[in-house]
Amino acid sequence: MKRLTQSHSNGFTLIEVMIAMIILAVGLLGMASLTVRSQQSNESAYARSQASLLAYDIIERMRANKVAFSALEARKVSFATQSNAYAFTSLPTCATPAAGTPATPAAQATKDLAEWCTALRNSLPSVNAGQTLIARTGNTYRVHLAWQDSGPDNSAQFVEVVAEL
Numbered sequence: 001m002k003r004l005t006q007s008h009s010n011g012f013t014l015i016e017v018m019i020a021m022i023i024l025a026v027g028l029l030g031m032a033s034l035t036v037r038s039q040q041s042n043e044s045a046y047a048r049s050q051a052s053l054l055a056y057d058i059i060e061r062m063r064a065n066k067v068a069f070s071a072l073e074a075r076k077v078s079f080a081t082q083s084n085a086y087a088f089t090s091l092p093t094c095a096t097p098a099a100g101t102p103a104t105p106a107a108q109a110t111k112d113l114a115e116w117c118t119a120l121r122n123s124l125p126s127v128n129a130g131q132t133l134i135a136r137t138g139n140t141y142r143v144h145l146a147w148q149d150s151g152p153d154n155s156a157q158f159v160e161v162v163a164e165l
Contacts (some may be wrong), residue, residue, distance in 0.1 A: 040150065043150055044149055044150070044157070047123075047124055047147060047149070047150075047157065048157065048159060050123040050124060051123075051124060051145045051147065051157075051158075051159040052159050052161070054116065054119060054120050054123060054124075054145065055143040055145055055159055055160075055161035056161060057116060057119070058086070058112070058113075058116045058134065058143055059141065059143060059161060059163045061112040061116065062086050062109075062112075062141065065105050065108045065109060065112065085105075085106050085109035085110065085113075086109050086112070086113065086134055086136070086141070087134050087135060087136040087141075088113075088133060088134055089133050089135075090129055090130050090131075090132065090133060091117065091120070091127065091129035091130075091132040091133075092113065092117060093117075094114060094117035094118045094121055095110075095114045095117075096114065120132075120145070124145070124147045126147045126148040126149075126150070127145070127146070127147045128146040128147055128148060128156065131144065131146035131156075131158070132144065132145050132146055139164055140162065140163070140164045141162070141163050141164075142160060142161070142162050143160065143161045143162075143163075144158060144159075144160045145158060145159045145160075146158040
């Protein structure tokens with residue numbers, strides 16, 4: 001009697017399974033890398049939008065602090081003479097603003113800067129104080145905010161807003 005045997009087996013070999021696992025691992029590592037880069041891009045975009053909002057915030061605070069005509073005195077107190085309180089070449093330390101409503105435009109400017117500085121340091125913890133400035137040329141103001149990005153290359157980022165008051 002002759003006996004029939006099959007020479008190959010049904011199923012996967014160990015080598016085939018290991019190759020499939022290696023291919024799957026490479027794909028998953030690629031997805032993980034993509035996820036990390038996406039998160040870094042989201043954080044960078046969020047910081048840029050916060051910086052832009054804060055730059056416009058201080059501009060609006062300056063506009064709100066303009067001193068208008070006084071009908072009783074029949075003279076105008078120029079905003080340009082009062083607004084030097086907003087200009088600085090490096091971010092000052094954040095003082096605690098005084099409670100209540102300031103009586104003078106200079107006191108309001110001090111309060112505005114203190115509140116703005118606190119909001120800036122809370123929103124952008126890696127703010128570069130030496131490169132953050134508000135420069136004044138005539139009635140034109142340039143707000144320059146700089147911070148260190150938490151991305152893969154740790155690059156310096158900045159937002160600059162120019163406004164005429």
